[in-house]
Amino acid sequence: MVRGLLCVALLSVTVTAHAETWPDKEWAKAPPLSGPAVDALNAYAFPARDDTHRQGIRTDALLVIRDGAVVYERYAEPTTASTPHLTWSVSKSLMATVLGVAYGEKRFKLTDPVARFYPPMKQHPAVSMADLLHWASGLDWQEDYEFAPLKSSVVAMLYTRGRADMAEFTAGMDAASAPGRVFRYSSGDSNLLSAALKGMLGHKAYMSYPWDALFKPLGIHNATWETDADETFVASSYAYLTARDLARVGLLMARDGRWGDQQLLPEDWVAFNRKPFDPYKAGQDEAVPGGHWWLNREVRGAARPWPDAPADTFAALGHWGQALYVMPDEHLVIVRYGDDRDGSYRHNELLKRVLAAVQP
């Protein structure tokens, strides 16, 4: 009887272990998806590419992982499976993931003032790590890109007045509201997080930390993360990964911060990433901000940003159509790289078609 129970217990453990697929050097490959729903997905993501006027949807890469194995993968020239593609603001969520490892090492608490790790923030002593992760520093930041280049804080930070030291440039801004009260999407907030991490680790350890803490444990060997002239990683914009490598970060997040048998990110960290920032008002941005990730959640009765995707969907999103979507309950991770210049790409439409394509 006891032996029988033990057998059942052992069997269930083995079944669980077998049920979970993880990428090794390469991703496991499941039988590729096919059928009319896949044709519809291809038609949406890869229409005839307009390289002259750069109009319409211009997907560079689309990769779908289900249950830890590749079920769909397609690229458009010149992007290939080995291209470390610019992720733009997906970098922000990557920095949050790197910070998650530091959080697990008890290097900081969410309530810690940023000034503890980054002295120039003494000008704004009440801003906490959580405030930056919510894009709620309260600093007077203008997040516009090419349509308002004169006033854009991002353009000034990346290319002109701020580029030598992006965190210092941000810390020098005036406060527009009290910290933690108002959502105001800011690339500056993300770079302050990067500078705070440097303060926690010291310059030398910091320079290899994204690789030591996150990339190597996940088996990512081809990542670039550009720095400003002060050697602070440009957490707002400049991480480069192949689609397959970015999907590894997605799988880590889909499985609550666990990689194999190692809990790389504390579960409460991932829960923080996925919790909506309370003062956010529906419609302020294209999705609901959590802790430096984007959520598909209803906010005070307002519909989900992507109604055709499940409510537990969350994402890292970047300029010109970069996206890493995670759907834990569907066991799905989707990487989409693009070069969309006209904003016609719709997250909801892509997710809807991926979900239709993966139906058995």
Add this chain to the structure above:
Amino acid sequence: MIRRRPFTSLFLVLLLALVGWVWHERVNLQAFPDIIAAYTAKEYCSCRYVADNPAEYCRGYVKQYVPISAFTDDPKRSEVTASGLGRTHTARWLGEHQGCRLTP
């Protein structure tokens, strides 16, 4: 004065407003012409040497509505220089981890 010279008065008021705006935005206006050269040099460098895309593709990738007056890509030094609106900027590839950065 305003009744006798309405157009001149209007012109003076507008001129005053313009001068005020220029003064208010002086920091942004001074930096503005640098954007196109810095953007082109930096993003071309990364497109070419980090993402390893073909040169021709990268030229198209960085194209904006503001024209570039001069452009050089020195593959031996992995160094890209672009000029536009009277300003010149250079970006250099530093290595596998750190990619490209604008030189000071």
